[in-house]
Amino acid sequence: MNKNEYYRQIPKMDEILEDKEIRLLCEEYGRGLVLEIARAKLDELRAFISDHEVWQIQQELDFLYSRLVDAISQELVFPLRKVYNGTGIILHTNLGRAPLGERQQEAAIGAMQGYSNLEYDLNMGSRGKRWEHYVKLICKVIGCEGAIAVNNNAAAVMVMLSALTRGKEVIVSRGELIEIGGRFRIPEVMEQSGALLREVGTTNRTRISDYEAAINENTGALLKVHTSNYKIQGFAEDASVEELVELGNTYHLPVLMDLGSGILVNLERYGLPHSPTVQEILSSGADLVCFSGDKLLGGPQAGIIAGKQTYIQRMENHPLMRAVRLDKCTIGALTETFRQYLDLGRAQQNIPVLKMLSKTREQLKAQAVSMAGLLSDMEFPGIIQTECSVSMLGGGTLPCEEIPSYAVTIIPHRESEEEMVEKLRKLDIPLIAYVKNGKVWIDMRTIQETEVFDLAEEMVAGWRK
Numbered sequence: 001m002n003k004n005e006y007y008r009q010i011p012k013m014d015e016i017l018e019d020k021e022i023r024l025l026c027e028e029y030g031r032g033l034v035l036e037i038a039r040a041k042l043d044e045l046r047a048f049i050s051d052h053e054v055w056q057i058q059q060e061l062d063f064l065y066s067r068l069v070d071a072i073s074q075e076l077v078f079p080l081r082k083v084y085n086g087t088g089i090i091l092h093t094n095l096g097r098a099p100l101g102e103r104q105q106e107a108a109i110g111a112m113q114g115y116s117n118l119e120y121d122l123n124m125g126s127r128g129k130r131w132e133h134y135v136k137l138i139c140k141v142i143g144c145e146g147a148i149a150v151n152n153n154a155a156a157v158m159v160m161l162s163a164l165t166r167g168k169e170v171i172v173s174r175g176e177l178i179e180i181g182g183r184f185r186i187p188e189v190m191e192q193s194g195a196l197l198r199e200v201g202t203t204n205r206t207r208i209s210d211y212e213a214a215i216n217e218n219t220g221a222l223l224k225v226h227t228s229n230y231k232i233q234g235f236a237e238d239a240s241v242e243e244l245v246e247l248g249n250t251y252h253l254p255v256l257m258d259l260g261s262g263i264l265v266n267l268e269r270y271g272l273p274h275s276p277t278v279q280e281i282l283s284s285g286a287d288l289v290c291f292s293g294d295k296l297l298g299g300p301q302a303g304i305i306a307g308k309q310t311y312i313q314r315m316e317n318h319p320l321m322r323a324v325r326l327d328k329c330t331i332g333a334l335t336e337t338f339r340q341y342l343d344l345g346r347a348q349q350n351i352p353v354l355k356m357l358s359k360t361r362e363q364l365k366a367q368a369v370s371m372a373g374l375l376s377d378m379e380f381p382g383i384i385q386t387e388c389s390v391s392m393l394g395g396g397t398l399p400c401e402e403i404p405s406y407a408v409t410i411i412p413h414r415e416s417e418e419e420m421v422e423k424l425r426k427l428d429i430p431l432i433a434y435v436k437n438g439k440v441w442i443d444m445r446t447i448q449e450t451e452v453f454d455l456a457e458e459m460v461a462g463w464r465k
């Protein structure tokens, strides 16, 4: 056959659209999109015929329909997808930080399904406030006078400084001028807020006397920032919240703290070192503390500011609030998150972040053994073992702390460890695993018990393809 005959074998577009599978895709995604992708594929095929030898062409023609269906499906797959987190990092920013539990999901769905009393007072039959749904609850759980919530903690810092310290100096230690990632840098956020950064002390040592020496008539506040994702070890010193509060009282200056992670529970109960809780910061006398909703709190993306009502009031009516307010789904999930915290036992059961954190190494070992058993029974191609591993909190809480965990490890039969990790990433429901000591590791702390069976099946199916 010469090339012209191959060109003639290319089906007409009408004929392609008559194909059963293609018709189904048209019904699901609309004819316009399918047509566009099919045209591009046919152009590619014509170019292939012109550039290749006759013996290579027949195969391309034979596979035309299946390539077309693959291309259309790939183009139209929903881009934001579930993944299995095998990294052992509980608050993994790239994997969506805190996953939400069933109760929290139900509350979010409930809020968006139909109309709601989002800003409607059912008793009065008139306009209500959207924050009334959660403010009282937050105050009750934390034990504070007032609270507000905004889009995220970066916005919380911004609102706090804009509302209270615009045009005034805010004193911060040089050891706390941090960058969190995603371009959140304390000096830049302060600049945006209109507050003037007054840095004191040094990277590793700042004393309370350094703060005092910097106070003048234009000082607006003392700010302490949790260093979150790094730690200075060795010759280091910082001023405590108590010291700052004493100084603030003397000079009538508010003490603000950006705590980063929303820790409401003493972490020692999980065998971790103590890290100050929101309640402790406030009972030390800080005027305001702000923190993330989707770090250790285990809720939706949000930023919460809690503390003295006189300061909260000034933020409620600030124009920025309108730009960073919460949407109704988040309000649903956040309200439910705090409802769970009314009883710590319940919170540990229903908030996934706390549930993952409270699992013992023994429990995770049992889960690893069961997963390894499933993979071996289904003849997954590799040497499958279970081993002690270390997981991490992530999300800028206890950056250097390793949490004892358990993992399934695999030495692949057919490919390199890196190739296996890549292949796992491309499963229908991707698994994010990692390579260490010549093995592929799947940490059990971030895999739910209910996911073990489906994950094993997914892996086996991926290698059968």
Ligand SMILES: *Cc1c(COP(=O)(O)O)cnc(C)c1O
Binding pocket: 152, 153, 154, 155, 180, 184, 225, 226, 227, 228, 229, 258, 259, 260, 261, 291, 292, 293, 294, 302, 303, 395, 396
């Ligand atoms: C994480 C963090 C932030 C940013 O919080 P988001 O909720 O991600 O906006 C700000 N400050 C500190 C100290 C943090 O750890």
